Amino acid sequence: MSAQDPVPVGMAQSVERLDWEATPLGPVADWPRSLKTAVDIALNSRQPMFVAWGEDLTFIYNDAYADILGSKHPSALGKPFQHIWAEIWDDIRPLIDRALAGEATWSENLPLTMNRHGYLEETWWTFSYSPVLDEDDRVGGMFCSCLETTSQVLAQRQSAIERQRLFEMSRDLFGIATFDGYLKSINPAWSSALGRSEEDLLARPFAEIIHPDDLDETVNVIAALMKGVPVHQFLVRLLTQEGEPIAFSWSAVPDSTPGSGLFYTVGRDITEDLRREEMLRQSQKMEAVGQLTGGLAHDFNNLLTGISGSLDLIESRLAQGRTAEVSRFITAAQGAANRAASLTHRLLAFSRRQTLSPKPTDVKQLVAGMGDLISRTIGPGIQLETVNAAGLWPSLIDPHQLENAILNLCINARDAMPDGGRITIETANRWFDQRSARDRGVEPGQYISVCVSDTGVGMTPAVQAKAFDPFFTTKPIGVGTGLGLSMVYGFAKQSGGAANIYSELGQGTMLCIYLPRHLGEGELAEPLPEPASVPRGAGExxxxxxxxxxxxxxxxxxxxxxxxxxxxxxxxxxxxxxxxxxxxxxxxxxxxxxxxxxxxxxxxxxxxxxxxxxxxxxxxxxxxxxxxxxxxxxxxxxxxxxxxxxxxxxxxxxxxxxxx
Known part of the structure; x- marks a missing residue:
C-alpha cells in the first residue's frame, strides 16, 4: 500500500492508522509491492480474506474477516497468526507449512474448535492458502480466502439425522448393495420383516434370501443397473428366517459415482395389496361363475329339451306303430346331443382342461391351407389377406385346435364388419424378454404369433376387459354362444402361450395368439381316411x-x-x-x-x-x-x-x- 493509493473505508483506515513500525513489518512505505498488492486485494473484497506475512505471520485482514474474529477484533490486527488463533494452531499448522513451502492448498468443510466470543465452539471452514512471493521471489507470506460453512454443515447434519431417523423408523426396506451380490447397509426394517439379524443379512450373498423363482428377474435388474439405468416397480420375493416368502415391490437406482459398484434400493411389502387383489379376483371369478352357470343352464336346458322331447315322441310313435316317423326324431335328438358335446368342448377349452393331441406343427403351412375354408366362411364381401413370416418357427400344439381357433377369430372378425372389409391373418416369430413377456402373460422366451385383424367396429375398453369371459357376447340374443373367444383363450393358455386383444373403437381389432416355439421340424397332420364299414370282431x-x-x-x-x-x-x-x-x-x-x-x-x-x-x-x-x-x-x-x-x-x- 502506497501513500498515493486511495484510502478505502473500514479496515483500510484501521490498517492505515496502525503503528506498523512497532510490528515486524515496519512502515507501510517499506512494504514489498507483492505484500501491498495482496493487502489491497483483501481490503477491497467482500469475501473474508487475510494476509499473514513474515516469519511471525503478522495478520492483516478485511472487514468481512473482522466479523469472523469476533471479540479478537480489532486487537488481532498486526498480531502474529499463532497468537491470534492459538486454539486451532496445531490443527492448521500443517496447511500453513505447506503454503510457506510454496504449495497452494484447499480445504473444504474443515472442522475447527475456535474461541471467538470467550467460549469454545465447533465451526467448519472452506478456505484456500496461497503462498505470496517477496521481491527476491521467495515465499514471504500467505494469502487466505475463506468461507465459514458452519450453518450449512449443521443443517446437513440435522438433515442427515432426520434421514437416519426416517431410515430407522420406516417399514420399507432401504438398502445399499454391491453389484457383486452383497448388502452393504440396511435399515432395521429388513430384520423386522425377515426375522434375520443385520449381521446375517450383511454377511451372506443376498441371492440366498431371494425366492428361487425370482432370481432371473433380479439378475436382469442388476444388469440394467450396471448400465446406469434405474429400475422401478419390479416384484422380488424375499425369504424369512423360516423360509416363508414375502412379496416386495422394489425400486433401484445405480450410484452416480463412477466405479463405485453400488446401487440403492427400496422395497415395500405388498403382501396385503396382493391379498386384496386376490380377493377382488375371487369376487370377479364368482361373478363369472354365476354368469357361466346361468348361460350353461340356459343352453343345456334347450339341448336337453330337444333330446328328451325327441325320445318321448319316439316312444309315442313306436307305441302307435308309426315307425316311419321315428327317424326324424332320432335325427333331432342326435343333433341336440352333438351341439351339447360341442358346447362342453368349448367350455373345457376355456377352462384349459380339454384333451389335446400336440404335435410339431408347421403353422405357416396350416394357415396357408385354411385359405379356401375361411374364404367360404366369411363370404365374398370381405377380403382375406394372409401374411406369413419367412422362416416361421414350428410349434408343439394340437393343429386341429389351432384351426378351430383361427376359424373362430375369422368368424368374429366377419361379424364385426357387417358392411364388408378386410381380414388379415399374420404370422411372425417373436422373442419376449421379462418385461414384454409379463405384458403378454407368458414366460420369457421364443414364440410364434398368429394374429387376426379386421377393419371392423372395434371394441371399447370395457368390452375388451370381458371379451374372454364365457358366455359374454355383444351379439343379439340367439346369435352366437359367447364361447368363441373363451375357447381361443383357453387353447392358447393350455398350449403354454397366451391370447391378447388390441382394439380401438371404430378402428378395428387385432387378436394375437402366442404359442411357444418348438425346437424341431414342424409337420402338418393329414386326416385319417374313414373306413367304408365297421369291421366285426372274432370273439375277442x-x-x-x-x-x-x-x-x-x-x-x-x-x-x-x-x-x-x-x-x-x-x-x-x-x-x-x-x-x-x-x-x-x-x-x-x-x-x-x-x-x-x-x-x-x-x-x-x-x-x-x-x-x-x-x-x-x-x-x-x-x-x-x-x-x-x-x-x-x-x-x-x-x-x-x-x-x-x-x-x-x-x-x-x-x-x-x-x-x-
Missing part, C-alpha cells in the same frame, strides 16, 4: 370299466353287436380284479375318472405290470387330461373323448386289437 374279449351304467350298457351293446365278448366293471378296484385274474382280456376300455380311489390311468398302469402288452383305450369327458399326462401316453394307450359315435368306437376297437 373287451373289459369295460365305467361308473355310469348307461355308458357301460351302450358300449357293451356295441361290442356284442360287433362280435366281441364284453366284461363290465363299475369301478377301478373291480376292473383290476378281473385284470389280475387269468381271464382273457384283449382290450381294456376304461373311463379316466372312476370312484373308489383308483382312476383309469392307475388301473391301466397296474394291469400292465402283469399284462405288459395289454391294449388300452381311455374314454374321457375331456376334464381328466392332467391324469393322462396331457397326452403323453405309453405305447398301446389311446384316448377317445365323450361323446363319440358308436361306429367310430367300433373302428377304434378293431384297430387297437389288430395293432401289433
Amino acid at each position: 374279449t373287451v373289459l369295460v370299466i365305467d361308473d355310469e351304467p348307461t355308458v357301460r350298457m351302450l358300449v357293451s351293446e356295441v361290442l356284442s353287436d360287433l362280435g366281441y365278448t364284453a366284461i363290465e366293471a363299475e369301478d377301478g378296484a373291480t376292473g383290476l380284479k378281473v385284470l389280475e385274474s387269468d381271464a382273457r382280456v384283449d382290450l381294456l376300455i376304461t373311463d379316466v375318472g372312476l370312484p373308489g380311489g383308483l382312476n383309469g390311468r392307475q388301473v391301466a398302469d397296474a394291469a400292465r405290470s402283469k399284462r405288459p402288452d395289454l391294449k388300452v383305450l381311455f374314454i374321457t369327458g375331456f376334464a381328466e387330461n392332467a391324469v393322462l399326462s396331457h397326452g403323453h401316453l405309453a405305447p398301446g394307450m389311446h384316448v377317445m373323448t365323450k361323446p363319440f359315435a358308436m361306429d367310430s368306437l367300433g373302428i377304434r376297437i378293431r384297430e387297437l386289437i389288430e395293432a401289433g
Whole structure:
C-alpha cells in the first residue's frame, strides 16, 4: 500500500492508522509491492480474506474477516497468526507449512474448535492458502480466502439425522448393495420383516434370501443397473428366517459415482395389496361363475329339451306303430346331443382342461391351407389377406385346435364388419424378454404369433376387459354362444402361450395368439381316411370299466353287436380284479375318472405290470387330461373323448386289437 493509493473505508483506515513500525513489518512505505498488492486485494473484497506475512505471520485482514474474529477484533490486527488463533494452531499448522513451502492448498468443510466470543465452539471452514512471493521471489507470506460453512454443515447434519431417523423408523426396506451380490447397509426394517439379524443379512450373498423363482428377474435388474439405468416397480420375493416368502415391490437406482459398484434400493411389502387383489379376483371369478352357470343352464336346458322331447315322441310313435316317423326324431335328438358335446368342448377349452393331441406343427403351412375354408366362411364381401413370416418357427400344439381357433377369430372378425372389409391373418416369430413377456402373460422366451385383424367396429375398453369371459357376447340374443373367444383363450393358455386383444373403437381389432416355439421340424397332420364299414370282431374279449351304467350298457351293446365278448366293471378296484385274474382280456376300455380311489390311468398302469402288452383305450369327458399326462401316453394307450359315435368306437376297437 502506497501513500498515493486511495484510502478505502473500514479496515483500510484501521490498517492505515496502525503503528506498523512497532510490528515486524515496519512502515507501510517499506512494504514489498507483492505484500501491498495482496493487502489491497483483501481490503477491497467482500469475501473474508487475510494476509499473514513474515516469519511471525503478522495478520492483516478485511472487514468481512473482522466479523469472523469476533471479540479478537480489532486487537488481532498486526498480531502474529499463532497468537491470534492459538486454539486451532496445531490443527492448521500443517496447511500453513505447506503454503510457506510454496504449495497452494484447499480445504473444504474443515472442522475447527475456535474461541471467538470467550467460549469454545465447533465451526467448519472452506478456505484456500496461497503462498505470496517477496521481491527476491521467495515465499514471504500467505494469502487466505475463506468461507465459514458452519450453518450449512449443521443443517446437513440435522438433515442427515432426520434421514437416519426416517431410515430407522420406516417399514420399507432401504438398502445399499454391491453389484457383486452383497448388502452393504440396511435399515432395521429388513430384520423386522425377515426375522434375520443385520449381521446375517450383511454377511451372506443376498441371492440366498431371494425366492428361487425370482432370481432371473433380479439378475436382469442388476444388469440394467450396471448400465446406469434405474429400475422401478419390479416384484422380488424375499425369504424369512423360516423360509416363508414375502412379496416386495422394489425400486433401484445405480450410484452416480463412477466405479463405485453400488446401487440403492427400496422395497415395500405388498403382501396385503396382493391379498386384496386376490380377493377382488375371487369376487370377479364368482361373478363369472354365476354368469357361466346361468348361460350353461340356459343352453343345456334347450339341448336337453330337444333330446328328451325327441325320445318321448319316439316312444309315442313306436307305441302307435308309426315307425316311419321315428327317424326324424332320432335325427333331432342326435343333433341336440352333438351341439351339447360341442358346447362342453368349448367350455373345457376355456377352462384349459380339454384333451389335446400336440404335435410339431408347421403353422405357416396350416394357415396357408385354411385359405379356401375361411374364404367360404366369411363370404365374398370381405377380403382375406394372409401374411406369413419367412422362416416361421414350428410349434408343439394340437393343429386341429389351432384351426378351430383361427376359424373362430375369422368368424368374429366377419361379424364385426357387417358392411364388408378386410381380414388379415399374420404370422411372425417373436422373442419376449421379462418385461414384454409379463405384458403378454407368458414366460420369457421364443414364440410364434398368429394374429387376426379386421377393419371392423372395434371394441371399447370395457368390452375388451370381458371379451374372454364365457358366455359374454355383444351379439343379439340367439346369435352366437359367447364361447368363441373363451375357447381361443383357453387353447392358447393350455398350449403354454397366451391370447391378447388390441382394439380401438371404430378402428378395428387385432387378436394375437402366442404359442411357444418348438425346437424341431414342424409337420402338418393329414386326416385319417374313414373306413367304408365297421369291421366285426372274432370273439375277442373287451373289459369295460365305467361308473355310469348307461355308458357301460351302450358300449357293451356295441361290442356284442360287433362280435366281441364284453366284461363290465363299475369301478377301478373291480376292473383290476378281473385284470389280475387269468381271464382273457384283449382290450381294456376304461373311463379316466372312476370312484373308489383308483382312476383309469392307475388301473391301466397296474394291469400292465402283469399284462405288459395289454391294449388300452381311455374314454374321457375331456376334464381328466392332467391324469393322462396331457397326452403323453405309453405305447398301446389311446384316448377317445365323450361323446363319440358308436361306429367310430367300433373302428377304434378293431384297430387297437389288430395293432401289433
